[in-house]
Amino acid sequence: MLVDGKQYQSIWPDENDKSIIRVIDQQKLPFFFETKELCSVEDVFNAVRDMTVRGAPLIGAAGAFGIYLATLEITHHTNILSHLNNAAGYLVSSRPTAVNLSWAVNHVMKKLTGLTNPEELSEAALRGALEICSLETENCRRIGEHGLKIIREISEKKDGAPVNILTHCNAGWLACIDYGTVTAPVYFAHEKGIPLHIWVDETRPKNQGARLTAWELGKQGVPYTLITDNAGGHLMQNGMVDLVFVGCDRATRSGDIANKIGTYLKALAAFDNNIPFYSLLPSTSIDFSLDDGLKDIVVEERDQDEITAVTGYEGGEIKSVRICPDDAKAGNWGFDITPARLVTALITEKGICNADEKSIKKLFSDKFN
Numbered sequence: 001m002l003v004d005g006k007q008y009q010s011i012w013p014d015e016n017d018k019s020i021i022r023v024i025d026q027q028k029l030p031f032f033f034e035t036k037e038l039c040s041v042e043d044v045f046n047a048v049r050d051m052t053v054r055g056a057p058l059i060g061a062a063g064a065f066g067i068y069l070a071t072l073e074i075t076h077h078t079n080i081l082s083h084l085n086n087a088a089g090y091l092v093s094s095r096p097t098a099v100n101l102s103w104a105v106n107h108v109m110k111k112l113t114g115l116t117n118p119e120e121l122s123e124a125a126l127r128g129a130l131e132i133c134s135l136e137t138e139n140c141r142r143i144g145e146h147g148l149k150i151i152r153e154i155s156e157k158k159d160g161a162p163v164n165i166l167t168h169c170n171a172g173w174l175a176c177i178d179y180g181t182v183t184a185p186v187y188f189a190h191e192k193g194i195p196l197h198i199w200v201d202e203t204r205p206k207n208q209g210a211r212l213t214a215w216e217l218g219k220q221g222v223p224y225t226l227i228t229d230n231a232g233g234h235l236m237q238n239g240m241v242d243l244v245f246v247g248c249d250r251a252t253r254s255g256d257i258a259n260k261i262g263t264y265l266k267a268l269a270a271f272d273n274n275i276p277f278y279s280l281l282p283s284t285s286i287d288f289s290l291d292d293g294l295k296d297i298v299v300e301e302r303d304q305d306e307i308t309a310v311t312g313y314e315g316g317e318i319k320s321v322r323i324c325p326d327d328a329k330a331g332n333w334g335f336d337i338t339p340a341r342l343v344t345a346l347i348t349e350k351g352i353c354n355a356d357e358k359s360i361k362k363l364f365s366d367k368f369n
Contacts, residue, residue, distance in 0.1 A: 001173045001187075003033065003219055009178045011053065011061050011133065013126070019072055021065045023053050026174055030215035031313040038062075041070050041087045048094040048101070051206065055175020056249045056285050057136040060100030064129035066091045067108040071122040080116060084109065096298045097258055097335050098249040099287040104132050137178040139282035142349040144184025147245070147280060150347075151189045151196065154242050162223070163189070164242045166199040166232055169260035170212040171247025171280065181280040182245045183216060185347075190222050198224040199235060203260060205306040205332065229262050233269040244270045248281035248346075253368070255340030255355030256293025257281075261333050267342035276344040279355070283348055286360070288367040293337040304330035 001008060014020035014037070021038040027050070028034045036052060038044050044066035047053050053062050070087035074080055088109055092102045108128035115121050154163045165186065172180035179187065189196055198217055203209035210226055217224045227235070235241050244266055250258045257263070257279045270277040290296040307330035309320045324330070343355035353359040361368050 001178060001216075001220070009133070009137070010055075010058055010174050011065065011177060013065075013130075018126070019069075021062075021069065023047060023062070024174060025052050026054055026212060027052050028318065029174075030211050031318055038065070039069065040073065041066050041090060044069060045091060045094045048091075054208070055170065056098035056100040056247070057140070057176040057181075057282060058174070059095060059098055060104035060284065061129065061133050061136060061177055063091045063094075063101045064104040064108045064125075064132045067105060067112075068122065068125035068129050071112075071118065071125045074118045074121065080118075080121070084112065095300060097300045098285070100249075100284050103284050107132060133177050136176060136282060136284065139284070139349040140173075140176050140179035140181055140184045143181050143280050143282065143347055144179055144188045146349075146352050147185025147278070147347050148188045148192075150243065150276075150278070150352075151185055151194060155189075155194050155196070158242070160195060162195040162197045164197050164199065164240055166201070166235065166241045166244045166266070167213065168201045168209065168229075168232075168244075168246050168263055168266055169203045170208040170216070171245075172213055172216040174212055174216060175247070180216070181247050181282065181347075183213075185245075185280070186217075186222060187220055190220065196223070198222060199232070199241060200224050200226050201229050201232065201262070201266075202226060203262065204229055205310075207311075208260070232266050236269050236273040236275055241270075241273075241275055243276040243278065245278055245280055248279045248285050249335060250290075250293075250297055251279070251281060251286045251346070252290040252293045252296065252340075253286065253288045253360055254291050254293075254357045255343060255346065255360060256297070257338050257340075257343060257355075258293060258297045258299065258335045259338065261336050264336040264338045264342075267338045271342050277342060278345055278347050279338075279343055280347040283350065283364055283367070286364070286367070288364070291357075293339065297335075297337055299336070300334040302332045302334050304332050307332045
């Protein structure tokens with residue numbers, strides 16, 4: 001995607017030094033556009049954990065590059081198998097909910113099977129990580145094409161009046177290497193001149209909607225309005241939302257989805273107001289081994305400091321300000337589970353399907369054993 005006229009993806013190897021992986025520092029946006037160097041497994045772990053990089057496809061790619069960086073740490077004293085297995089386990093432990101992370105790490109690890117030469121290991125790992133970046137970019141492009149059809153149909157029914165889409169968190173190109181899942185059809189519709197308007201949830205506590213989605217849409221010239229997380233129901237009741245687009249960090253084979261905390265409430269409001277609710281996701285975000293999202297998906301609990309303080313910009317600096325009593329205790333669940341019955345359909349790279357096992361199996365029969 002373009003940022004002030006320059007093409008970017010959200011992760012890439014340094015052009016001059018292949019021992020460095022560069023990422024856009026999402027903790028600094030929208031106030032500063034900065035890139036950060038990742039030079040070790042520890043760097044990748046910390047970047048994923050503290051959400052310098054975030055979004056299911058992106059943290060998968062970061063994990064894959066983490067294995068590549070692990071191969072660069074090998075010396076003639078290294079027990080290679082033990083070293084790589086330890087790195088893989090450590091990287092996967094950085095965030096537990098998104099399935100892309102473990103999938104991508106395992107994908108690259110399989111590429112290294114049977115190799116013992118450090119140089120060959122590094123070449124294979126880098127190749128595997130770049131394959132994942134290309135795959136996720138192409139997945140998002142295809143998701144965009146399928147989602148565009150839905151936007152176009154609603155636009156035609158509205159005789160060209162703007163299509164109002166509500167979204168939650170950030171499932172844009174920042175989270176997905178390029179295009180994004182939720183944003184891909186939005187960008188494609190905008191490019192084709194289809195009038196649309198996006199309601200952007202602020203998405204407490206990290207404010208990914210306010211800080212990242214709003215920034216993305218603004219850079220691409222897409223009309224949007226920032227709203228509080230709890231405004232969605234009111235907008236739906238008053239006919240101001242045509243459809244809801246959300247991402248997904250892990251889906252089950254039966255169509256339950258884990259996404260940013262607050263997604264479930266949006267799905268309930270959409271269901272009550274007969275508004276289509278779509279989850280846009282690549283197949284790499286589907287955990288085909290799981291059936292019951294509420295029972296089987298691990299929901300990450302994060303530091304309570306993210307709840308008790310808010311981060312903003314003042315006087316040229318990014319600052320954190322406490323918003324509650326010093327002794328207040330806070331609960332900080334990063335995700336919730338939306339049951340399949342509330343999901344109108346899943347939009348994947350292979351097409352649109354109902355959120356049920358039979359429909360998902362039709363698209364991805366090779367994933368069912």
